[in-house]
Amino acid sequence: MSNETKDLYSYQYLSSLSLYELMNLPTSTPSSYGNNGFVPSSYSLADCFQSSPGAAYDSLLHKTLGVSPSSSEVFNSLVDQESKHDVTNDVIGETPTRVSASSSSSEADLPGEDSGKSQRKRELVGDGREENQNQSSKKVGKTKKKEEKKQREPRVSFMTKSEVDHLEDGYRWRKYGQKAVKNSIYPRSYYRCTTQRCNVKKRVERSFQDPTVVITTYEGQHNHPLPTNLRGSSAAAAMYSADFMTPGSFTHDMFRSSAYTSGGSAAAALDYGYEQSSYGSVNANPNAHQEYRQGGEYELLKEIFPSIFFKQEP
DNA sequence: CGCGTTTGACCGGCGC
DNA sequence: GCGCCGGTCAAACGCG
Numbered sequence: 001m002s003n004e005t006k007d008l009y010s011y012q013y014l015s016s017l018s019l020y021e022l023m024n025l026p027t028s029t030p031s032s033y034g035n036n037g038f039v040p041s042s043y044s045l046a047d048c049f050q051s052s053p054g055a056a057y058d059s060l061l062h063k064t065l066g067v068s069p070s071s072s073e074v075f076n077s078l079v080d081q082e083s084k085h086d087v088t089n090d091v092i093g094e095t096p097t098r099v100s101a102s103s104s105s106s107e108a109d110l111p112g113e114d115s116g117k118s119q120r121k122r123e124l125v126g127d128g129r130e131e132n133q134n135q136s137s138k139k140v141g142k143t144k145k146k147e148e149k150k151q152r153e154p155r156v157s158f159m160t161k162s163e164v165d166h167l168e169d170g171y172r173w174r175k176y177g178q179k180a181v182k183n184s185i186y187p188r189s190y191y192r193c194t195t196q197r198c199n200v201k202k203r204v205e206r207s208f209q210d211p212t213v214v215i216t217t218y219e220g221q222h223n224h225p226l227p228t229n230l231r232g233s234s235a236a237a238a239m240y241s242a243d244f245m246t247p248g249s250f251t252h253d254m255f256r257s258s259a260y261t262s263g264g265s266a267a268a269a270l271d272y273g274y275e276q277s278s279y280g281s282v283n284a285n286p287n288a289h290q291e292y293r294q295g296g297e298y299e300l301l302k303e304i305f306p307s308i309f310f311k312q313e314p
Numbered sequence: 315c316g317c318g319t320t321t322g323a324c325c326g327g328c329g330c
Numbered sequence: 331g332c333g334c335c336g337g338t339c340a341a342a343c344g345c346g
Contacts, residue, residue, distance in 0.1 A: 175319055177338055190337070194318085203337090 157217040184208035
C-alpha cells in the first residue's frame with residue numbers, strides 16, 4: 001500500500017470523523033484540559049468510530065480502496081477553542097489518536113479585520129505597508145484590559161501523514177513566520193490566509209515523535225469562499241458550499257487537504273477536481289493533479305465523497 | 315513587478 | 331524582575 005493511498009484514506013477517514021463525530025462529541029469543559037492541553041479522557045478516533053456509524057464507511061473504504069481502517073494511520077484531530085496551551089505539543093504520543101472538542105467558544109466576533117492580537121508596532125520601522133490600517137495610534141494597547149484579552153479563535157488541529165509540510169487545502173496561504181519548536185527538531189511554520197480581511201491562520205509542524213506526521217492547526221474560520229480563481233467542480237463546489245461546515249471551528253481546509261508527495265510521485269490526494277491552475281500553491285504538483293484526474297481514482301472519489309459527506313447519519 | 319518565502323528581531327504571556 | 335518561549339512583524343530576498 002502506497003503512502004498516497006494511505007493519505008487518501010486517512011483524509012477520508014478524517015473527513016468522516018469531522019462531519020459527524022467531531023460535531024457531536026460531548027463537550028469537554030475547559031477545566032478538563034490536562035497538562036498538555038488535552039483532555040485527559042479524550043477521544044480517540046478509534047473510539048469514535050467504534051461507537052459510530054462509521055462501520056459503513058469502513059466497508060466502503062475497504063471496498064473502494066482496498067484498505068482496512070484498522071491497519072491504516074489515523075489522524076488526530078481536535079478542536080481547541082479555549083485552551084491556552086499549545087495544543088500541538090505532544091499531540092502524538094503513545095496514545096496517538098485523541099480528539100477533544102469544546103464548544104464553548106465565543107466566536108461571535110467578526111472575522112474581518114484584525115483580531116487585534118497582533119496589533120503592535122515597531123519603533124524601528126515606521127511604515128507599515130500592510131493593510132493594518134487599524135492601528136492608527138502607535139501605542140497599541142499593551143495595557144489592554146484583561147477582559148479584552150485576546151480571545152483565541154477556534155482552533156482545529158489534526159495530523160496528517162505526509163511527506164510535505166504544507167498541505168494543499170484550497171486556500172492561499174502566505175507564510176509569515178517560522179519558529180523552532182521546543183523539544184523538537186522540526187520547525188513550526190505559520191501561515192496566514194492571503195485573502196483580504198480573512199485572518200485565518202494555520203500552523204504547520206512536523207511531529208517530533210513521528211516525522212512522517214504533519215500536525216496542522218487551523219485557527220479561525222474563513223469569511224470568504226474559496227479563491228475565485230479556482231475552477232471548482234462537482235464535488236468540490238458542493239463540498240465547499242455545504243452547510244455542514246457551519247461550526248466555525250471547522251473550516252473547509254481539512255477537506256481540501258491533499259498530501260502531495262514531494263518526491264514527485266503522483267499523490268492521489270483529495271483534490272476534488274480542482275484545477276491547480278493559478279493557485280501557485282507551495283507544494284502543488286501539477287503532475288500529480290493531472291495524473292490524478294486522468295486516473296480512475298478521481299472518478300472514484302467523485303462517487304465516494306458525495307455519498308460520504310452527504311450521507312444521512314442514522 | 316507582484317507575490318510569496320526567509321529570517322532575525324520584537325512583543326507579550328507565563329513561570330520561577 | 332528576569333528569562334523562556336510562542337507568536338508576529340517586516341525588510342530582504344527569491345521566483346515566475
